[in-house]
Structures are given as C-alpha cells and as structure tokens.
Amino acid sequence: MLRRLFNRWSRSLYLKIFMSFLATCVLFFVALAVFWNFYFSDLFYKDKKELLDSRYTEVSKLLNQYQENTISIREMRFGIRIVARSINGAVWIVGQDGTIVSGSSDHENSLIPSTMDTLFADALNGHSGTRIGTLYSDSKNEGSTMTFYMPTQWNGQSVIVFLHTPVVEISEAISAVRLNILVPLLFSLLAVGLILFILSRRIAGPLQQMNRAALDFAQGDFSSRVSIRSNDEIGQLAKSFNYMVDQLVEWEDARQEFLANVSHELRSPLTTLRGFIVAMNDKLIEVDKYPHYLRICDGEVQRLQRLVTDLLDLARIQNGVDVFRTRPVALQDIVNETAELLRETVAEKELTLKLNEMSEGEPVEAEVDPDRFSQILQNLVYNAIQFTPPGGSITITIGKEQGKALVAVEDTGVGMTEEEQQRVWDRFYKGGVLRGIRTEGSGLGLTIVKHLVTGMKGAIRLESIPGTGTRFTVTFPLFARE
Secondary structure (H helix, E strand, O other), rough: HHHHHHHHHHHOHHHHHHHHHHHHHHHHHHHHHHHHHHHHHHHHHHHHHHHHHHHHHHHEEEEHHHHHOOOOOOHHHHHHHHHHHHHOEEEEEEEOEEEEEEOOOOOOEEEEHHHHHHHHHHHHHHEEEEEEEOOOOOOOOOEEEEEEEEEEEEEEEEEEEEEEEHHHHHHEEEEHHHHHHHHHHHHHHHHHHHHHHHHHHHHHHHHHHHHHHHHHOOOOOOOOOOOOOOOOOHHHHHHHHHHHHHHHHHHHHHHHHHHHHHHHHHHHHHHHHHHHHHHHHOOOHHHHHHHHHHHHHHHHHHHHHHHHHHHHHHHHHHHOOOOOOOOEHHHHHHHHHHHHHHHHHHHHOOOEEEEEEEEOOOOOOEEEEEHHHHHHHHHHHHHHHHHHOOOOOOEEEEEOOOOOOEEEEEEOOOOOOHHHHHHOOOOOOOOOOOOOOOOOOOOOOHHHHHHHHHHHOOEEEEEEEEOOOOEEEEEEEEOOOO
16 A cells, blocks of 8 residues: 555655755755854864964974973973963873873873774874864763874874863854754745645646546546636646637537537438338329429439538548649639629529629739639529529629738628627528528538638638628738739
8 A cells, every 4th residue: 555655656746846846955954054064163163273283383392392402301291281271171192002101191101092093093194183072982971072183203203292172162052053053944944845835736736637637528527627826837727728628618519519410411301312212112102203203302312412522521621631722813714704604503593693893904813722712702602692582683893902802792682690690600500590591501601611711811701781681701812923
C-alpha cells in the first residue's frame, strides 16, 4: 500500500512542484545558516586569534633571549607565566616526543592530551593554526578552549609552542546567535513551505480538474467544467479549456442534429419508393398507371442522388480534401455562362432572369476557382427560384465595390424573417417551412455556398425583408495585374 501511495505521489505534478520549490528553499536556508554561522564565528573569535598570535610573539622573544643567555631559565618561565595570565590560560612548550618540556602549567615532563595529537602531528610538519575544542576528552565540566600552535627552535631542538585560552563566554554567545538565527529561519521555512503548498495547489488544482474532466469527456459526460480562480496563465488555460468544452458540446449537438436530419431526408424518399414498389408488386396499382408512379420514383431517386452529392461535396470542402484550383478569372464570363445555363429553368418557373453590370466595359477579375464560382451562382439562383412566386424576377448583379469584386443575386420572393436569416447557413435548414412554403432542396445549398466563398478568401452577406425579397452579396479580392 505504501508503495502504491508513493507511486501515486511520484506521478503527481502538484507534489513535484511543491517538493522542488521546498528543496530549493531548504538549500537556500541551509546555505544562509552556514554563512551566518561562519561569519559570526569568525567575527567573535577574531580578537582572540589576534591576541594569541601577539602572545606567541612574546613567547618567541623569551625563548630567543634565553638561547642568547640574556635571561635565565627562571626569568623565562616567569615571563611565560605572565603571558599565560594575560590570556587567562596556559602556555606549553612541547618537544618532538610529545612531552611538555616547559611552560606555565604544572604539566612539565608529561605527555600532551590525546586530543592534541592531530594538532601536534600538523605542527611537526611545519604547519601552524588555531583550533577550538576541549583539552581533555574525559573532562565533563571543561569549557571550550582556543588553542594556538606554532613550531619553533629552542636550545637547538625543534619544539612546538601551544597557547591555550578559554572561550566559554564566546562559545555561549555564538550558541545564542546560532539559536537566534536558526529559530527565525525555521519559522521562515515553515511559512515558505505553507505558501509553496498553497501555490502548488493553486497551480496543480486546475490541471487536476482538467484531467478529471477530460476523463469524463472520454466517457461521454460533457457536464464537467474547470473552476476559474485567477486571471493568470492558469486561469486563462482554464477559460480556454471550458471554451473548448462548450465548442465540443455545440459540435456534438450539431452532429446529433446532422444525423437526425440526414436520417429524415433519407427516410422520406426511401419510404415513398418502398411504398410504390410494394404497391406495384402487390398489384394494388393498375398497370396503366405504372409510368406515372415510376416518374414519381425517378424524382425521389434524383432527390436522393442530389442529397448524397451535396453531402459528399460538403464533406470534401469542410475536410479540405477538395483543393480549390484558383486562377485569375473574368467573372462576367462565368456569370453570363451560368445565366444562359439557368435561363430555361427560371423560365419554367415563370420567372424573369436579369443581368446587371455595374461597371460596363470594365472587366471584373478575381482569383477564384471557375467551377466552384459557377456552383456558388447556381446554388444562389436555385435558392431564389425556390422562394420566388410565379411572375417574380431574379437579378444577378456584377461589379466592383470598395476595391473588391462583387456578385449579387437578388429576388422578389417571400423574403426571410430575422430568425430565418440567423439559421439560413445551418445544414439541412429549410427556410419558409414554418410559413407553409414547400421546397425541393436538400437544405445544404447555402451551407455549401458559405464554405466555398470563405474557402476562396471571399465574404458573403445577406439582406432580406419579409414579403419583399432577398439579396445575397458575394465579394472577392480584386485581382490586380502588374
């Protein structure tokens, strides 16, 4: 269980952030404590070290005076005792065998304590230095002592001079300073740890929520959202995540609606076809009426074919599979060809098709795909045919507007309400249904138009007044010849 808990913690971003920052702070505080410890230790012991160094100079002079027969051994020892009293300690002169041969104490002819062996060996190698510690390892009541050692010559022999001075008061002062440094540092570390804990939770909390929400999304539950508690980068990420979820919900709703619409559009003609086929197979329809019902079946088959073609066309455009083969094109030529192609269909609906050139004699060129541009025009005209009663007119206008190529299709039909104008670009939406207007289209024509126009870097806008008519205006960037 502990191993499982450790593995879970080791994978936790929150714990990694917290431990990383905490380890950095701990290292910083430890380094700070070590720095202040050395700084104050050196500051407090500095005077004692300088005192011992100067007293060694005096002892060295006494040894030299004795060797020069300037003073007697008795005077030398007396002078060494005075030096020892001035440092409130002791002075030892130690031979190469570790025996105290002279000094200020009563330890002459005795070996130095074992605690001094390291210093003694260092001095025999010609080194000098200072150490703080205890002289005797078995003394429980002995305080700290600063020992200064220096090798020198006396009576033709190498000896080592040791100067000892008690530093109990200084050690106690340093201990108090260490305590005064350590306690605030510990409290600061606890405070920093608490702050890091809160910050780490604030950073990792939204990420953990996103992870749980993503798992819910994988199960089909789109109700989860990430709470936004700040406006920083994490807050912006949470906002973007929630926005992404809202878009996914809209896309899922659109997908469900799309499937429902496709099913409905397919079911209607299939039901009609099956009904007539079953009726003819069961001899419920007279043989002489077969041609009439077969024409109806053919119309339904063509309707299915148009629906499947539009669906495939829309899918290719949306997925980017159908690459636009754009090139500079004179739009008047395509408009004229499309108008001639549709003129008969318009006439069958008892409508009038008009052409209006805003800039006569001046070519209107744009970089478009000719076939796709013709498809845009045809879809817009067919849409106008659907909603224009007999006797009305459809006008195709071509020209330039604010530095752009303009093509507009305007009819004198039933027009659209505000609600219909908002939904006219939706897939399978058929305007006028609520007003009892029946149409033959699949409801995909204007959706395809919108994707084709935007795919060729154009724009389309709609203007409509109920009972008066509708105008679709398509614009493309003008092609500028060098």
